[in-house]
Amino acid sequence: MKTIADERRFAMALLAVAFFVAGARSGFAQATQHHPHVASTAAAVPQMPRFRFENYTTANGLPANHVYAVLVDGARIWAGTDDGLGLYEDGKWKTYSTKDGLAHRAVLSLALDKRTGDVWAGTMGGLSRISGGRIVSYTQLNSGLSNNVVYGVSVEGENVWVATASGACRLNLHTGEWSLYNERNTPMREIWVYGVSATATKVYFAVWGSGLLEFNQKTERWDLYDDPDGETELVLFKDQGLIHDIVSSVSYVDGIVWASTYFGDSRYDGRYWHNFLTKDSGLPSNFTNYVKGVDANHAWFCTDKGLAYYDGANWAVYTRSLTSHKPAMTVRDAKGNVTEIPVTSGPAHNYILGIDFQGSDIWVATADGLSHGVLQQ
């Protein structure tokens, strides 16, 4: 999802750091002078993206405030809420409901078929395809879909890969054939599949209680990656494998697997694992609902205590105070120094459920609204 515009903005940001280090005065530098608990050397604070958050709720047209998933398609924003699928276009919200053919009012996951522009929505009652305004829904009763609770969906070529509460599935759009994957034909020990990330070469499934499942498209071989410590919450073998078997989502980008669990997060390059915990990273919480990789070295983590961004060395966290709801941003550098950055806006809620990118901007699904992070720097 990273665009040339993204790269340019980040390059500009890095340039700004250089100027900053060289002694350029900035509002941030002034701010740090008033906060004695922040890192002692302002010049050491890495420059991380700052956003002005514009939040959407039912008050300005969002179908419902609990937003499970968000999807960007150019200028169009899709929001999967617990009461319909919202489409934000030309400054207005339109809601698709079960009356329009949506499989269920609660939309848990979204995926875009970039070739056709069709949107696939995983709901609590089946899988819906939104194409040119028409909705076609697949359920466990009217199709080969394994289960109506669709936690994740991903489109790859002519295949739609689906993560459900009863295993995974693949719908071939050319033949109409459904293939089901579960404990009977894969190494999956549990069948709660929470997420899927599909590419032409490999497909990864986040399985609640059964780790990470890999399907090699060429060899049609399955591999299971699980926690070498078992299902304990202990981490005896750091970076020796997946951080935990309760995997909540997966993002496969540039040959790198980013996996989130309810007990920390992992990055896997096909040979080595690198795990992230609050105690040794900038994660605000080990309970991560969703992860989305920008590329091999950058990723966003959606936790129950805020949104985190990792640039390969440093972390930024975007939250709100649990008591005052005041927005906050912190930056943690590679050495563990934490700096508070003064901000005037933040995500709508700390319980973050999803994210997508619109150029340099971010759209964030939270438990109490949808947030548009407009990049400021």
Add this chain to the structure above:
Amino acid sequence: MRASSRRVRLGAAALAAGAAALLFLALLPGPERRVYAGSTPAASQSPADEQEYASPLEILLSPDGTRLYVLCQQSEDVRVLDTGSYEVIGTVAVGRVPRGMALSRAGDRLFVTNSWDDTVSVIDTRTLTVAATWPVGLEPSGVVEDAAGKHVFVANRISSDIAVLDARTGAEEKRLLAGRGASYLTLSPDGARVYATHIYPNLPPLRTGLENRTPPESEITVIDARSSEVVDRIPLHSIAGVFHLAVSANGRLGVVAEFHPKNLVPLAHLEHGGAFAYTLTLFGADVGKPVEIPLDELDRYASQPFGVAIAPDGSRLYVTLGGSESVLAVDVPRLLRFIHTRPRPESGSFAQDLSASGNYGSARIPVGHNPRGLALSGDGHKLFVANRLDDTISVIDTSTLRVATTIALAGPKTVSALRRGEQTFYSAHYSFQGQISCSSCHIDSTFDALTWNLEPNGFGRDIVDNKLLEDIKDTAPYKWNGGNPNVPTECGPRTEKYFWRSENYDARTLTDLAFYVLSLPSRPNRWRQPSGELTAAQERGKSLFERTADKFGNPIPLENRCNNCHSGPKGTNQKLFDVGTRKTTDNPGPLKSAPLTNIALTAPYLHDGSARTLEEIWTIYNPEDKHGRTNDLTKDELNDLIEYLRTR
């Protein structure tokens, strides 16, 4: 169907008669003349050749107007005629059962869809040879190239999608979701939009329990030709069977030919207008919101509109009426006046107003049997019409609205029993006020994906699903209740007295019709692998289909095994059973085990069409395991069973 020789043949007698007629008619202005489109007299005719009909389906003019391309479905070729002499200047063999064709904007390439081969033949119009054959989706039908020459769009009838191909290489880039039975494509004159129509209604999106009692819904799929994405879907309420679409040269008026079935009121009430309205939906700036207008007259129906063309100056539009064996000319200014002056019904449809067409119908021009495709000359003075079941092209002088010339394509000079049967199948001549024919519901001799209220015993009673007419020989008895012992009974007394409410068939006509119906082949099954081997899933499904014990080891009674009732090559043991699917609104009695021929195509399912998909037959309508022992199956296993059924 393909002949050994692709040369156009002309009998000496026919040539002599044709020449004499030409000479005579050339000297006289006036009524229709008949010419024969042949290059040279064919000396190599054989009895086998005699039986090869051309069956022209679609027709196109080259951009310079000098050539007429005629797509001949039965002889499986494209015949190229000189528009000055109507001589055939070339014949190009294409694939099996070609259905659609389109020229590139420059006219240098002709794309032909081969519906039984799942390919597109790309004909070089300079050499009149097939330059390439491109694989596409399932049962390609309509085809069109965009104005920029970047993409070719192909409507696939079975896969209900539109393939977007690289116009240079034919490589498929993507497929767009279209309406069910996607079939016909039109490029807007400005090249900005591709419009797609489809012949089967979309399946109801929601399960309400009343899906089989819900009026059909269709759409015009609107594609942005530049981005190749669907940008709109114009809803066509109560429409099932949407055919060609035309857009006026100024882009302000779009017109689509369609069927408006009245399938949920008893068909036996034909005399009350109870079967169909045949209509056009108009859209575009000239009409504002889309509006449906009827073509039927008070006492004469415009049965089965198919092709549509708009005069270059926008003054008239022409519609071929496949069942009425005529072309309807509609006065566009009067039509627009009608639309803008009459209070428009809230539904946007004037379909129920049989007096409406008197306000805009200009003329009905008789042509040959089953007229289909049509093409207007660049100046709008000549209208060419393909008479599919006559092997002729009618050339209509649009100033007089009369057939000026009939071009006879080379082929058999006699009408065989099979061809007579087919003509009867497609002709609405026999029914009350010329309303319907067999092909009204069995579109292209198949089915219409609708449920019908056929019985006169009350509205909403005994709704039945329309069946596919493929390979039905030796599957008697017929009807869902097995009430008709053979096809002549089904087509004869039942149809003529019950449906037609008009003229009976004579003995020979009925015999020929039954002969034709029983001759209809099964199209290739797309789910069988070319090797004939089953996939792993299909193999597992076959084992379930043939099993004699359930998963708990309990024997399955014979009458409850899939392969007992659905035995034999056609998937029926031709007996009647109670499979627990009857509704309280159905007449009592058992139901015939339905053949499984191409079962994947024929949704909805069960006798009353209550199951939208194969899955619903068992996930919803088999709670007591009466329709086979299936409730012990896992979802994977049910999927496997369905994968196998789709190979039947």
